[in-house]
Each structure stands twice: as structure tokens, then as C-alpha cells.
Amino acid sequence: MATATVASAAETVQERPSAPIRTETSRRNRPAVVGPESGPEPPFPIPLSGAVQRGFGRGGKDLGCPTANLPDESLAHMSQITQTGVYYGYARVYPPEDAENLSGQDVKVLPMVMSLGWNPFYKNERLTAEVHIMHDFVSDFYGYHLKALVLGYIRPELDYISREALIDDIETDKRVALNSLARPAYEKYQEDPFFQSP
């Protein structure tokens, strides 16, 4: 039964593991592109969907990187088949029919980076999936339906000695995601039927 599996998966991941600390050498040696040239390999692409929840609100304020948090049920499947870490792919927001706060550009299939993890820097007590869509939205979209297609893995989740070091790595994650998506075998997922309806 799908719901039982989801509930038990969420219950089995209650303890925050320790994460390695980002070092200067590992920061300098980051690749500009990740994932095979020929396109996503299993377990990718991984579909995710759910209503956007409020996080702690630190992403936008503290880090200059607003994130859309997905509900626990939507990430149980992914946490069973992959490790925690930073991922890239595409996402789309689906406003309810009567909503008028988003523009036509806001509701396109857009590039995203995603963190699946425990946010060791902030010592969270729960596993979360946070999607940062690389686009300037005209308005918030809490409660709206979000779909994401995860196409590849960027790096493990790390702990940081400073907020600036975390921001620096997130900026690199965004560039790596855009470079990695700008290849025909990845770009084509923007048109994937998965995104046609909520």
C-alpha cells in the first residue's frame, strides 16, 4: 500500500547524520558540469510533486536563495532510492485557476537546484526537500502545486564554518546546474509530458 510505505519511510529517517565540513581544497576542485553527456541515468529522472510549504524562511533572507519546501510525503520515495545531497533538474509551479499573482513567465518549466537533506549548517531535526527555482518570481506561491523532475546529482550535503561559505557553494551549485542542463539530452526534459498538467 503506497501510503503505508511513504509513512514508514518518513519514520525511518529521523536522525540527523553528521556531515563532512567543506574544505578550501574541495571548494576549488568543483567540476563545472555533472552527469553523463548522454543524459540522465537511473535512478534519474525522479519525479516529485506536492503543495509548496513554508520553510524556516532563511533561504531568501539569509542566503539570497529562496526555496520552495516540499511536504514529507513527496520526498519519501526519493529518500529511499537516493542519498541526501544537492540535485538539479526542472520544476514548474501550477497556480490555482483563480490566482492572478503569477506571470506567464513564472509558470513555465524552469531550471532548479534542490537540496535533499538535514541542512547540517542549520542543524535541522528533519529531512527536507527544498527546491530553488532559478527565476525571479513576481510573487510568493505558498500552497501552490509544484512539480519537479530531478535529473542529476551535484554533490553531498556539507557542513560549513560560515554562512558565506554556504552561500558561495550554493552559487556554484546554480552555475553547475545551468551548465549541466544546457545539454540536449537534459534540455529535452523541459518539454516532458510530466509537466503538462498538475
Ligand SMILES: Cc1cc2nc3c(=O)[nH]c(=O)nc-3n(C[C@H](O)[C@H](O)[C@H](O)COP(=O)(O)O)c2cc1C
Ligand atoms: C542548492 C542548495 C544547496 C544547499 N546545500 C546545503 C548544504 O550543503 N548544507 C546545508 O547545511 N544546507 C544546504 N542547503 C540548505 C540551506 O541551508 C537551506 O536552504 C536554508 O536553510 C533555508 O531553509 P529554509 O527555507 O527552511 O529557511 C542548500 C540549499 C540549496 C538550495
